[in-house]
Amino acid sequence: MDSVVSAEGLTRVFRDFWGRPRVTAVRELSFDVARGEVVGLLGPNGAGKSTTVKMLLGLLAPTAGRLSVLGARPDDRVVKARMGYLPEESTLWPFLTARETLAFLGAVAGLPREVTRERAEQLLALVDLLGAADRRVGEYSKGMARRLALAQALLGDPELVVLDEPTSGLDPLGRRDTKEVIRALARRGKTVLLSSHLLGEVADVCDRVLILDAGRLVASGAVRDLLGPERDLESWFLEVLGEAPSRALPPFLGGPRP
């Protein structure tokens, strides 16, 4: 198997100012992502998904373990030129317009000016922002900023696309279109790693899912093997993680008194 991502015993411990261990966000995590796969990274809040994604991108260093992305360390600049990233929050420069944002990111990535300009126009059309391309991002709605964030992730024509909650803040139309984009990327042989809470969305576009809980990989499998006439991804997810105890409202909101 031609692995695009290979993690072995990946661990990340967050420490406080004095160097004392505070939180172990990821523990002994091992997995592979093959070229051309669309893999969903699932898990409850605080499971370690974002930490794992940030280690894959070279934004956080693993405390222990081995991590290879596109055959090299994730902080290698050669690797970075071949990756695209859509962060969980649409963290763009509010004082730049959409066109300026893409031109800037193209320049720092070393794309030739003409190529950047051409791709920017195509991507702005793709995410339906051509009409607002010269407005400052700070004036955008959350959904528009999200679509621009998706456009910037694809600017370098990356081999590996990492999408963290790609449909967060999008309307149903935007969600549908984003899923179409992911499918189109897969058809072109791109490798996509998708982190999401929306299980339906993951089931629609992913070939395989990995479930993290408390920093550990607790289950993985091909989506087509997991889904059946009587089982959807949500029921499998709850099965893996165990049903959480039902929580009653507190008394002041009308819940039962102890």
Next chain:
Amino acid sequence: MSAQVPPGSPSLPRRGSEGGPDTRRAVLAVALVTWRAALRTRAAAVLAVLLAIVVGWLPGVLRDDGTALGRAQVVWTYARGLAQALVCVGVVWLAADAPARELRGGPAQLLGVRPLARGAWWLGWWLGVSALVVTLSGLAGVLTAARVGVANLPRPHRAIALSAQPFTLASGESRTWTLPPGARGELRLRPRCVLLDGPVLELQVGAHPPRRLALRADACHTVALGRPAGGSLALRNRGAETVAFGPGDGPTLLTPGGGRFATWLAGETILALQLLLLAALGCAAGSALSFPVAALVGLGYLVAAAHAPLLVPLAGQAGAAARLGLALTAGLHRWWPVGALAEGRALGAPELGGALATLGPATLGLVLLGVLVWRARELGRGDQP
């Protein structure tokens, strides 16, 4: 949104795999965005308005002694000095904000996943902030010079103190100093004596006949030396009271030292060098700390630099790190050239060289420190160091 993914160009060179992207272009791109951040978030606009008030309005309300020279000195000292103090605060603020804003807001993650060298990224901030504040400082300098009229400022001179130590001349007593060969220009004296009124001091330069000087106590007097003189200079007390000279108040030779414009240009260049140092300090602090703490570090440095003459005598009791800090603050204070033009002190190649030798290594050290800190910084943690 349509789902037609733009086709990638198969012939597109993957420059990242051929030694990384064009570093110069990347640095300029980051610098340009830093400019835009300052201009579009109105930080630079606020600074520009404050400078316009200081340069445009302040000279109109300043009091002076009624002479063109006095007015030029007062306006230059206060308007240019205050304008530069504002720029110094502004540069620390903008420079500390440049890295901290990207970490706080999160765009640092978008750049962190691109094949951009951390050093180029940091240099982009530094150059962007530096270019902006040097431009503002230069504009303030040009406008103040135009308002004052550089020709109205005192003619620049170089001062050679013949007697750095305090001394007294009792009645009938005299002292003699050796003049440098070909000495010309003026002699400055500031005698201190309660009853000194009238021509009680006698001055003799070389073989020229002695002349009586009409002097007032506690006032600064300049006396033309006349023709190029050599040999000795003698000062005799012909009065009944003892005349005292404090440190630096004794005979000081003032020799012509270049033109006013050259001194103005050298002064503005030294101010620009200081701004480069402050920008490096702000960017380095912003790379390691959150914005409020980084800004506080920069402002604290400015306060310490302003009080350097009080702090430097403590250097002997301080540790190595404190001594380095004191040396840096003293460097900034020593090369504060605003007063030079107002007082007629010449600035030229020696002063530029001295400022460069002091401020240059300090700036370079801060740039290296900032780049190293930024390279070690984990971008996935927001602004938490």
